[in-house]
Amino acid sequence: MLKPSDVFGRRLLLRSRQHRRGPFHVGVLVPTSGAMGLLGPCALACAALARDTWNAQGGLDGREVRLTLLNTSESTPGLAAAVRDLVDDGEVDALVALSNTAVCRQIADVVDARVPLIYTPMYEGSGLPAWVHAIGETPERQLLPAIAWLAGRYRPRRWYLLGNDYSWPRRTHALAAPAIQAGGAEVVRERYVPLGERNYDAVIDELIASRAQVLLLSLLTADAVHFCRAFERAGLGGRVLRLSTCVEENTVLGVGAANSEGLFVAAGYFDALDSDANQAFKERYRTRFGDRAPALNSASQSVYEGFAHLQRQAQGRRGPLLPGARDTRRGTYDAGRSPIYLGEACGLGIRPLRTLTDGPG
Numbered sequence: 376m377l378k379p380s381d382v383f384g385r386r387l388l389l390r391s392r393q394h395r396r397g398p399f400h401v402g403v404l405v406p407t408s409g410a411m412g413l414l415g416p417c418a419l420a421c422a423a424l425a426r427d428t429w430n431a432q433g434g435l436d437g438r439e440v441r442l443t444l445l446n447t448s449e450s451t452p453g454l455a456a457a458v459r460d461l462v463d464d465g466e467v468d469a470l471v472a473l474s475n476t477a478v479c480r481q482i483a484d485v486v487d488a489r490v491p492l493i494y495t496p497m498y499e500g501s502g503l504p505a506w507v508h509a510i511g512e513t514p515e516r517q518l519l520p521a522i523a524w525l526a527g528r529y530r531p532r533r534w535y536l537l538g539n540d541y542s543w544p545r546r547t548h549a550l551a552a553p554a555i556q557a558g559g560a561e562v563v564r565e566r567y568v569p570l571g572e573r574n575y576d577a578v579i580d581e582l583i584a585s586r587a588q589v590l591l592l593s594l595l596t597a598d599a600v601h602f603c604r605a606f607e608r609a610g611l612g613g614r615v616l617r618l619s620t621c622v623e624e625n626t627v628l629g630v631g632a633a634n635s636e637g638l639f640v641a642a643g644y645f646d647a648l649d650s651d652a653n654q655a656f657k658e659r660y661r662t663r664f665g666d667r668a669p670a671l672n673s674a675s676q677s678v679y680e681g682f683a684h685l686q687r688q689a690q691g692r693r694g695p696l697l698p699g700a701r702d703t704r705r706g707t708y709d710a711g712r713s714p715i716y717l718g719e720a721c722g723l724g725i726r727p728l729r730t731l732t733d734g735p736g
Contacts, residue, residue, distance in 0.1 A: 380508035384469075384491035384688035391468050399435040401426070401685065402443045402461055404472040404482065405678060409448030410539070410570045410595040411475065413625040417675035418473050419444070420664050425682030425697060427663065432695045435686075443467055447474035447482075449570050454478070459485040469689075471495065471681040473674060475570075475595065476502060477541045483507050493685050495677035497620060497642075497710075499546035510684055511677060512643045512710045514550045518620050520731040521641035521717055522551060522591075525618055526558035531588035533563045535615075537578065537602070538593030540567035547593055547620070563587055572598055575605040583609065592619040596674075600629035607634035623672035627720050635720035642673040643710055644701055645718050645725050656700035676700055680708045 377385075403422045407415035422442060429440045443466065445457055461467045462485070469491045472479055476498045486492055488506045500513035525531070534555050538544025544567060552562050563585040566578060582590065594602055599622055606612065607630075617638045624646050627635055646657070656679075661668060669675070683697040687707065701708035715732040718725040 378508065379505050381684075381688060383488070383506045384493075384508055384685075385691070387491055388469065388689045395468065397438065398441045399438040399469075399689070400441050400443060400467045401682075402445065402458070402467040402470040403678070404445045404447045404458070404470060404474060405675075406448045406474060407446045409450050410597050411473075411674075412448060413596045413600075413629065414473065414623075414672070414675045415446075417625070417669035417671060418678045420660070420669055421676055421679035422471065422682065424660060424663055425679045428659070428697055429682065429686060432697075435689050447472060447478050449475060449478055455481050455485045458482055462486055462489050469493070469685055471678060471685060473678050473681075475539075475541060476543050479503060479507070491685065491688060493681040495681035496674045499543045501546065502542055508684060508688075510681060510708065510710055512620070512641075512673075512715060514547045514620070516710065516732045517641050517643070517715050518547060518551055519554050520715065521618055521620070521639065522554045523558065524717060524729075524731065525589065525616065525639065526555075526560065529589075529616060531616065532560050533585065533587045534560055534589045534591060535563055535582050535585050535587035536565040536591045536593070537582075538567050538591075539570050539572075539595055539598060541570070544593035548591070551591055568594070568598070570595065570598065573601050575602050578602070579605055579609045579611070582606075582611070582615070587615060589616045589618060592617050593621060595621060596623070596626050597629070599626050603630040603634050603638070612636045621674075622720075623674055624670045624725055625672055625675075627725060628670060628723050630720075632722045635722075638720035639728075640718045640720065640725055641715060641731055642718065643708070643713060643715055644671075644673040644676050645716060645727050646671040647718075647724055648700075648716065648727055652698070652702040653700045655698065671700075683707050 405418040471493045494509040497512040536548045613636045683699045
């Protein structure tokens with residue numbers, strides 16, 4: 376069954392096909408600085424790969440697919456105005472966005488349902504307009520099964536929740552706390568820090584004093600890197616387990632192999648997934664960008680999956696379709712029904728351990 380956002384996107388793009396000629400312009404909104412800036416290079420590469428593959432297939436009814444890039448960092452000046460100008464002037468036919476949800480809401484406010492908006496990363500599962508096509512993982516299918524697995528495996532009694540101070544970590548933790556308590560454990564502290572925080576001394580002191588056995592880590596990419604380095608300097612590696620739904624391969628690279636012991640991650644994609652779809656995708660990615668291509672990860676790779684959704688909205692099942700890295704027997708990636716995996720940081724990567732959720736949740 377199609378989501379309302381799918382129906383909306385198809386209707387809007389059909390109208391666009393009937394009235395517009397020339398290139399099909401896609402606004403690619405990804406972070407190239409700020410807390411999520413580490414995700415930018417891979418996200419841009421995935422967008423370029425999707426564009427090139429789509430054009431090699433003939434584009435959209437013969438129209439060349441072109442990209443317009445904007446930085447969705449939380450600190451980008453004038454982002455909302457830049458998006459408004461693109462839409463007002465008819466310079467984009469659709470938008471594919473990777474950002475935090477607070478930034479996405481700003482984008483949605485100025486777009487105001489005038490062009491389709493595909494929002495690709497994990498998010499809290501609520502708080503976005505119904506017309507925004509959000510394809511990412513949500514806590515019910517991503518985090519809660521991971522909490523249950525960790526509780527069954529290690530039987531921790533004390534959890535510490537740490538996140539950035541905005542809607543996604545707060546909503547995620549609000550769902551996590553009852554699940555933790557249902558397993559017989561307690562949340563000993565819940566703390567939020569500003570985006571871009573670099574001094575974690577007080578957090579580390581409080582974490583030690585709390586005698587927590589598990590840390591639920593909901594800090595965005597660069598912030599997680601700085602925290603995990605402080606965590607290891609305090610000698611907590613291997614003593615306190617860490618569970619995250621936003622740590623990814625770039626974060627692990629930034630943290631370093633010596634600082635990642637006992638770090639578990641739940642996500643819809645890992646670079647090391649051993650599936651035919653992922654191996655084929657990685658071969659295309661490496662062929663296009665070389666052996667030194669930006670590290671693949673769930674958040675950045677979701678931009679490519681966003682283009683796969685956009686293509687299906689724009690042309691239905693007519694013609695060849697973009698083959699995704701997360702495709703299964705059920706078809707293109709959909710976080711509401713595609714598998715969610717648990718991985719463990721190992722060296723400078725993430726080793727998949729098991730499937731947490733497989734099938735509609």
